[in-house]
Amino acid sequence: MMEAVNFVASMAVEVSGVTKIFGNIRALDGLSFEVKPGEVFGLIGPNGAGKTTALRIISTLILPTYGTVRVFGLDVVKNADTVRKIISYLPEEAGAYRYLSGWEYLEFMAKFYTKNEEEIRKMVKEAAKISGLGERLKDKTSTYSKGMKRRLLVARALMSKPKLAILDEPTSGLDVIHSYHVRETIKKYVREYGVTVLLSSHNMLEVEHICDRVALINKGKIVAEGTPRELKEKFESENLEEVFAKVVRLA
Amino acid sequence: MLKGFRNFLLKELKELARDPKILLGILIAPLILFPVLGGVMGYVIQSAEESAAKANFVVINNDGGEWSYAFIKFLLNSGARIFIEENVKLSDDKLLELLSKYNVTQVLEIPSGFSMNVTTHTKDPNIMASVKFYAHITTTNIFDAARSLPIDAVVAQFNRALAPDILNVKKSTIIKGEIKHNVDPAVVSGLMMSQSIVLPIAIMILLLYSIQIAATSVAIEKEEKTLETLLTLPIDRLTILFGKLAGSMIIAAVGAAAYIIGYAYFMQSLISRASPSFVMDLASLGLVPSFLGYVLLGTLLFVTILSALALAVILSAFAGDVRGAQSLVGNIYPIIFIPTFILMYIDINALPYAVRLILYAIPFSHPIIASKAVVMGDYVTPVIGILYVFFFTVVLMYAASRLFATEKILTAKLKFKWLTKYGKATEES
Numbered sequence: 001m002m003e004a005v006n007f008v009a010s011m012a013v014e015v016s017g018v019t020k021i022f023g024n025i026r027a028l029d030g031l032s033f034e035v036k037p038g039e040v041f042g043l044i045g046p047n048g049a050g051k052t053t054a055l056r057i058i059s060t061l062i063l064p065t066y067g068t069v070r071v072f073g074l075d076v077v078k079n080a081d082t083v084r085k086i087i088s089y090l091p092e093e094a095g096a097y098r099y100l101s102g103w104e105y106l107e108f109m110a111k112f113y114t115k116n117e118e119e120i121r122k123m124v125k126e127a128a129k130i131s132g133l134g135e136r137l138k139d140k141t142s143t144y145s146k147g148m149k150r151r152l153l154v155a156r157a158l159m160s161k162p163k164l165a166i167l168d169e170p171t172s173g174l175d176v177i178h179s180y181h182v183r184e185t186i187k188k189y190v191r192e193y194g195v196t197v198l199l200s201s202h203n204m205l206e207v208e209h210i211c212d213r214v215a216l217i218n219k220g221k222i223v224a225e226g227t228p229r230e231l232k233e234k235f236e237s238e239n240l241e242e243v244f245a246k247v248v249r250l251a
Numbered sequence: 252m253l254k255g256f257r258n259f260l261l262k263e264l265k266e267l268a269r270d271p272k273i274l275l276g277i278l279i280a281p282l283i284l285f286p287v288l289g290g291v292m293g294y295v296i297q298s299a300e301e302s303a304a305k306a307n308f309v310v311i312n313n314d315g316g317e318w319s320y321a322f323i324k325f326l327l328n329s330g331a332r333i334f335i336e337e338n339v340k341l342s343d344d345k346l347l348e349l350l351s352k353y354n355v356t357q358v359l360e361i362p363s364g365f366s367m368n369v370t371t372h373t374k375d376p377n378i379m380a381s382v383k384f385y386a387h388i389t390t391t392n393i394f395d396a397a398r399s400l401p402i403d404a405v406v407a408q409f410n411r412a413l414a415p416d417i418l419n420v421k422k423s424t425i426i427k428g429e430i431k432h433n434v435d436p437a438v439v440s441g442l443m444m445s446q447s448i449v450l451p452i453a454i455m456i457l458l459l460y461s462i463q464i465a466a467t468s469v470a471i472e473k474e475e476k477t478l479e480t481l482l483t484l485p486i487d488r489l490t491i492l493f494g495k496l497a498g499s500m501i502i503a504a505v506g507a508a509a510y511i512i513g514y515a516y517f518m519q520s521l522i523s524r525a526s527p528s529f530v531m532d533l534a535s536l537g538l539v540p541s542f543l544g545y546v547l548l549g550t551l552l553f554v555t556i557l558s559a560l561a562l563a564v565i566l567s568a569f570a571g572d573v574r575g576a577q578s579l580v581g582n583i584y585p586i587i588f589i590p591t592f593i594l595m596y597i598d599i600n601a602l603p604y605a606v607r608l609i610l611y612a613i614p615f616s617h618p619i620i621a622s623k624a625v626v627m628g629d630y631v632t633p634v635i636g637i638l639y640v641f642f643f644t645v646v647l648m649y650a651a652s653r654l655f656a657t658e659k660i661l662t663a664k665l666k667f668k669w670l671t672k673y674g675k676a677t678e679e680s
Binding site: 022056059060061062063081084085087088089090091093094095096097098109112113153156 | 475476486
């Protein structure tokens with residue numbers, strides 16, 4: 001579905017020494033990490049640690065003050081237009097256009113990726129399946145609950161089968177059943193379409209369940225990185241939640 | 252009292268009073284807008300009184316009889332300043348020459364036989380004397396409507412002194428150098444006055460609509476949290492900007508068209524109830540813009556709306572939500588209202604030089620100034636307006652495109668620390 005972009009890169013995401021300063025606030029402080037193609041990489045950390053800022057820089061929304069970010073070898077500052085063709089970003093507090101129906105919203109978004117009517121139809125059909133909204137897609141999004149809206153937005157983010165899906169709290173506001181459904185969909189997209197996923201989450205169970213590797217971020221820096229198992233071993237913890245608490249306390 | 256009402260009311264007042272954007276809005280209206288409007292109206296009334304007090308006429312005395320001098324005395328006693336010419340054969344060209352020579356806009360001819368007709372009237376009431384009055388309409392100033400009133404007053408006074416209906420006035424109007432015989436300048440001015448109000452109001456509504464819609468369309472993307480997604484899509488940022496501008500312009504044009512149609516019906520219903528003498532066709536008098544005039548006016552209006560839209564987009568980029576955007580753009584309303592109301596009642600050339608400069612500097616004045624100019628066949632004014640507003644629009648569009656091309660569209664915020672000590676807290680929330 002995505003427009004063909006020629007790139008050769010060993011890493012899906014390379015964040016190198018990124019600092020972001022807002023006024024007198026240093027949101028990121030020399031942040032560095034890498035995401036391999038085809039993996040699910042989790043960025044976790046306490047509130048205000050810099051997760052969203054990092055995701056916003058990778059998704060070309062804001063510029064790093066210092067440092068470089070590459071997505072499949074493309075510099076997000078110099079090649080922002082090309083990067084936008086191969087990524088899909090789901091913001092933490094995203095909304096949908098209230099006067100469009102769910103179906104119209106998905107069509108509107110699909111048309112940015114292809115002009116082919118058949119492809120648009122397929123993309124929207126796929127998104128309808130992911131969202132599980134069924135007939136409610138015909139209703140205006142203003143009538144959706146928070147969870148329904150989130151499912152629509154997750155579907156939007158994945159329907160274009162991006163090379164890199166950047167998902168900020170993808171299951172935020174979803175109940176257990178729908179969270180499970182979204183996680184399974186993410187795993188399916190990675191497995192079947194080779195989508196690389198970079199996500200942030202406060203749900204450690206979720207991170208442990210779907211992430212191949214995890215980076216813990218605190219005060220704008222990576223303080224620990226590895227597979228969930230490696231991290232648990234390293235910090236002698238039973239689960240990621242414990243790891244998280246220990247790392248933040250140490251920091 | 253409702254339980255918890257006081258607590259809730261206090262919260263509301265704190266929220267509203269600490270919002271610098273709202274504070275700025277409610278301060279600007281009473282402290283700047285009204286004093287300025289008051290000053291303008293005061294100036295209008297003063298200049299009207301002054302112009303009425305020193306009505307200037309060229310009086311052509313082609314009669315030379317005793318009663319003609321008696322009538323001229325009446326004129327002088329009324330306070331009018333007059334220039335007397337005698338025995339002038341009055342042609343269209345001669346009339347225009349006299350207007351130019353004495354720099355006046357009104358000519359009164361006392362025709363030959365005037366004194367004889369006055370004398371005869373005492374024996375035969377069917378014989379009446381008459382004077383011919385010519386008024387040159389050069390601007391669409393509202394007080395042109397009163398132009399033939401001083402002469403009406405003098406004639407009425409003359410008739411009261413001598414005999415009822417002994418004297419009447421035959422009025423003609425000079426428009427664009429052409430004499431329209433038996434066309435009362437007061438009626439023409441009245442019609443033009445209604446035009447000079449309709450168009451500025453329509454332009455003002457169109458501008459306000461455009462600004463509101465453009466500001467809302469950007470702010471709602473922030474409020475509904477759709478902007479972030481939009482900015483990461485494979486779409487040029489300029490496409491988003493121009494899409495928003497075009498959408499706002501179309502909706503504003505539809506809204507303005509509805510207003511104009513409604514207003515036209517309103518005017519129609521007024522005219523249909525007016526006396527037949529009032530109903531006059533401005534087109535037949537040459538007082539509607541030509542095709543070129545409409546094209547220039549349309550072009551000027553287009554670039555002005557673009558500039559208003561770009562300004563609204565820039566301001567709304569600094570707001571976090573629709574309410575903030577509406578409050579911010581509210582601050583540019585005075586620079587639309589003030590020129591509109593001033594130019595509705597006064598011709599720009601009648602204003603003091605400094606005020607004229609300020610009005611010319613405001614891009615939103617230009618369509619109103621041009622709307623009057625094109626009626627009079629002046630095409631230089633709209634062309635200069637187009638060039639100026641186009642330049643202004645280019646600068647604003649560049650600024651808007653820079654905002655959209657960078658992270659500023661997401662992160663820009665206005666701070667009003669000078670206005671409220673809570674400025675930072677409210678703006679960054």
